[in-house]
Amino acid sequence: MTPTAVMSEPTSHLGRIAVDSANRRAPVEVADEAEPIVRVRNLDFWYGDTQALFGVDLDVPKGQVTALIGPSGCGKSTFLRCLDRMNDTIDGVRISGTVELDGQDVYDPRVDVVELRRRVGMVFQRPNPFPMSIYDNVAFGPRLRKELGRKELDDLVEKCLRSAALWDETRDRLDQSALGLSGGQQQRLCIARALANQPEVLLLDEPCSALDPNATAKIEDLIFELRGRYTIVMVTHNMQQAARVSDVTAFFLKGRLVEADRTEVVFTRPSKEETENYITGRFG
Amino acid sequence: MADRPSPAGAPPRSPLLGGTRPDVSGGMGIYLTAAAVAGLMLAAVLFFALIFSRGAAAFWPKPLEEWTLDDGTVLLVQPVEEYDTGDVRARTGNREFMPGREDHVRIPASRIVSRRVPEDAVWIERREYGPFHGYLDEVAADGYHVRLPDGAPEVLAADQVLRVEPINRFGAFGRLGLWFRNVFRFLSEEPRESNTDGGVFPALIGTSLLVLLMSILVMPFGVLAAVYLNEYAKDTWFVRLVRISVNNLAGVPSIVFGVFGLGFFVYGLGDFVDHSLLGLPSNETRFGTGGLLWASLTMALLTVPVVVVATEEGLRAVPRERREGALALGATRWEALRHVILPGAKPGILTGLILAVARAAGEVAPLMLTGVVGLAPELPVDGEFPFLHLEKKVMHLGFHIYTVGFQSPNVEAVEPLVYATAALLLLLILVLNLTAIRMRARVRRRLEGR
Numbered sequence: 001m002t003p004t005a006v007m008s009e010p011t012s013h014l015g016r017i018a019v020d021s022a023n024r025r026a027p028v029e030v031a032d033e034a035e036p037i038v039r040v041r042n043l044d045f046w047y048g049d050t051q052a053l054f055g056v057d058l059d060v061p062k063g064q065v066t067a068l069i070g071p072s073g074c075g076k077s078t079f080l081r082c083l084d085r086m087n088d089t090i091d092g093v094r095i096s097g098t099v100e101l102d103g104q105d106v107y108d109p110r111v112d113v114v115e116l117r118r119r120v121g122m123v124f125q126r127p128n129p130f131p132m133s134i135y136d137n138v139a140f141g142p143r144l145r146k147e148l149g150r151k152e153l154d155d156l157v158e159k160c161l162r163s164a165a166l167w168d169e170t171r172d173r174l175d176q177s178a179l180g181l182s183g184g185q186q187q188r189l190c191i192a193r194a195l196a197n198q199p200e201v202l203l204l205d206e207p208c209s210a211l212d213p214n215a216t217a218k219i220e221d222l223i224f225e226l227r228g229r230y231t232i233v234m235v236t237h238n239m240q241q242a243a244r245v246s247d248v249t250a251f252f253l254k255g256r257l258v259e260a261d262r263t264e265v266v267f268t269r270p271s272k273e274e275t276e277n278y279i280t281g282r283f284g
Numbered sequence: 285m286a287d288r289p290s291p292a293g294a295p296p297r298s299p300l301l302g303g304t305r306p307d308v309s310g311g312m313g314i315y316l317t318a319a320a321v322a323g324l325m326l327a328a329v330l331f332f333a334l335i336f337s338r339g340a341a342a343f344w345p346k347p348l349e350e351w352t353l354d355d356g357t358v359l360l361v362q363p364v365e366e367y368d369t370g371d372v373r374a375r376t377g378n379r380e381f382m383p384g385r386e387d388h389v390r391i392p393a394s395r396i397v398s399r400r401v402p403e404d405a406v407w408i409e410r411r412e413y414g415p416f417h418g419y420l421d422e423v424a425a426d427g428y429h430v431r432l433p434d435g436a437p438e439v440l441a442a443d444q445v446l447r448v449e450p451i452n453r454f455g456a457f458g459r460l461g462l463w464f465r466n467v468f469r470f471l472s473e474e475p476r477e478s479n480t481d482g483g484v485f486p487a488l489i490g491t492s493l494l495v496l497l498m499s500i501l502v503m504p505f506g507v508l509a510a511v512y513l514n515e516y517a518k519d520t521w522f523v524r525l526v527r528i529s530v531n532n533l534a535g536v537p538s539i540v541f542g543v544f545g546l547g548f549f550v551y552g553l554g555d556f557v558d559h560s561l562l563g564l565p566s567n568e569t570r571f572g573t574g575g576l577l578w579a580s581l582t583m584a585l586l587t588v589p590v591v592v593v594a595t596e597e598g599l600r601a602v603p604r605e606r607r608e609g610a611l612a613l614g615a616t617r618w619e620a621l622r623h624v625i626l627p628g629a630k631p632g633i634l635t636g637l638i639l640a641v642a643r644a645a646g647e648v649a650p651l652m653l654t655g656v657v658g659l660a661p662e663l664p665v666d667g668e669f670p671f672l673h674l675e676k677k678v679m680h681l682g683f684h685i686y687t688v689g690f691q692s693p694n695v696e697a698v699e700p701l702v703y704a705t706a707a708l709l710l711l712l713i714l715v716l717n718l719t720a721i722r723m724r725a726r727v728r729r730r731l732e733g734r
């Protein structure tokens with residue numbers, strides 16, 4: 001499949017439609033004509049004999065927030081996990097098509113998966129802090145590579161906790177177990193932990209689904225803060241959330257990408273009927 | 285419904301109002317299961333009460349009674365038991381002075397003409413012949429000048445006398461003090477008189493060393509095997525076969541492990557070590573005979589299934605999200621295992637250790653074949669390099685119970701020793717278990733962030 005062929009698909013709208021800046025929550029400067037940092041072409045995916053993804057094409061624009069929406073079981077998580085090759089850890093899966101990060105095919109056999117996962121961070125649905133101190137959680141990734149000295153590591157941990165809006169709550173208890181934090185704090189810690197790897201892309205798989213509205217609002221604020229500095233791909237089943245925080249929305253249905261476009265377009269003038277049905281709640 | 289007709293004209297009863305069923309809250313089920321638990325608890329309480337009370341009583345100093353018999357014999361005894369037949373049994377001490385060289389008598393109570401408790405009677409612990417019951421006149425250069433219960437003078441060599449206790453003068457505190465001294469001597473002394481007297485120190489050391497060494501050997505082995513089975517092996521028929529075999533290993537009678545240990549470790553490996561590695565002459569053996577190392581290895585083999593099963597359980601308890609979290613941060617599989625999964629599986633691993641220790645500390649049969657003896661000439665630890673002598677034979681509390689209780693010429697004298705040793709073995713297992721359980725509780729608390 002050539003890029004020209006893709007241009008005729010709905011995904012080709014990416015970057016060409018002007019952002020309705022009045023609707024944006026915060027005036028973060030993001031180039032409209034953003035470069036795609038992740039480029040997915042004709043992605044098929046099988047769990048054993050069951051196909052979960054069918055010919056997905058998607059460009060993820062650099063520095064922006066891309067929301068993946070769709071009903072449960074439509075393959076959002078599967079797609080997300082293809083981007084950092086987390087699906088490699090499952091037995092009996094098969095994949096075809098290409099996933100490129102900065103022009104490099106990540107499924108190339110020569111690719112170092114460890115390095116890929118460092119550059120593409122991931123935060124899961126359920127907060128999964130390790131049973132160690134808050135500091136050790138954030139320092140986990142950098143320590144694996146043993147590049148940083150004590151002082152640099154301290155600075156990095158502080159920076160990441162600040163980025164994840166968790167510093168003020170944890171600065172006095174860095175040596176305490178991360179499991180003593182509340183669910184929302186744990187999830188922000190997981191984001192801080194991912195940031196400590198200084199990734200280019202951050203994948204969030206329904207990061208708020210296990211959290212209360214208050215904690216959810218904090219995570220949303222955080223995502224908005226991180227926008228611009230990081231490329232974020234986020235699965236959500238909450239359409240208000242997608243509308244609030246994302247620049248681009250991609251709608252999945254039964255393993256296919258139905259439509260991907262600027263968020264305001266998807267939510268106001270979707271080009272596919274299925275999308276309209278889904279976002280208006282008429283999905284059957 | 286025929287037996288409960290509703291009154292004419294009354295609205296029909298709802299089928300929900302079927303009447304009360306007696307077993308709606310459990311009924312018979314509860315009674316049956318509760319009875320089983322009650323029975324179990326009763327058995328356990330009885331068991332521990334018997335062992336521990338008899339064990340503790342073994343050290344309780346009984347006063348010396350002077351019995352004058354109908355034929356004029358004078359004895360100084362510690363009564364042991366009264367029988368329904370009217371007989372009494374008592375410990376007389378003074379074995380070498382008694383007819384038949386027995387230090388117990390069993391006579392009809394009616395033969396005792398008079399009893400009294402003489403204030404000045406002493407109980408003397410001796411190196412040989414068991415305790416002496418009598419009176420002490422003076423300690424001179426040639427030994428202890430004593431009188432037998434009937435007044436006949438004797439001299440006990442000074443190096444034979446271990447301690448003199450004026451038992452009948454003690455009040456409650458004095459006796460308690462003596463009880464503690466007795467317990468301490470039991471724990472810290474070597475056995476004497478072919479195990480019928482003295483303490484169990486070498487057996488205590490031997491048992492502890494065996495369990496310790498077994499733990500050191502079994503833990504890495506069992507944990508690594510479990511990690512391979514659970515983390516790396518695919519679910520093939522071969523892996524399933526391995527798992528079934530491991531589980532079945534737990535059901536093999538322990539004496540079979542003893543036979544294996546004897547054949548493989550002692551005669552096989554031991555011979556190889558002696559003659560191929562150490563180059564000993566062919567008529568000399570060091571490792572080619574039972575010893576601490578082989579006994580520990582045999583026990584490790586015996587307990588490896590429980591460690592594998594418990595560790596696998598612990599590994600499975602680590603949430604999938606946590607493993608993926610580590611991998612998603614760029615950890616290799618080994619790093620995820622090392623830093624996240626294994627620490628998370630620690631409670632399971634420690635459960636394995638607890639079960640292994642509990643099983644190993646109580647095992648006797650395989651040890652008899654692979655390195656445990658009734659009387660070891662020396663301890664396996666000493667001040668001589670390399671301090672721990674893995675090839676030496678050791679004593680063991682379990683085996684001690686057997687040799688003392690059932691292989692000794694003086695069955696009556698050793699009965700309290702058997703109970704005391706059994707109580708000590710139970711206590712040791714209890715302490716080992718509690719230590720491991722507390723370790724696990726601490727690890728769990730830390731894992732849960734409390």
Ligand SMILES: Nc1ncnc2c1ncn2[C@@H]1O[C@H](COP(=O)(O)OP(=O)(O)O)[C@@H](O)[C@H]1O
Nearest residue numbers: 047052070071072073074075076077078079090
């Ligand atoms: N590990 C797995 N093994 C087999 N099938 C799976 C696995 N994970 C997900 N699936 C299936 O793949 C489809 C897509 O799942 P998923 O990507 O989790 O959907 P979503 O995240 O959109 O709810 C579902 O039908 C699901 O049952």
Ligand SMILES: [Mg+2]
Nearest residue numbers: 076077078205
């Ligand atoms: Mg999902």
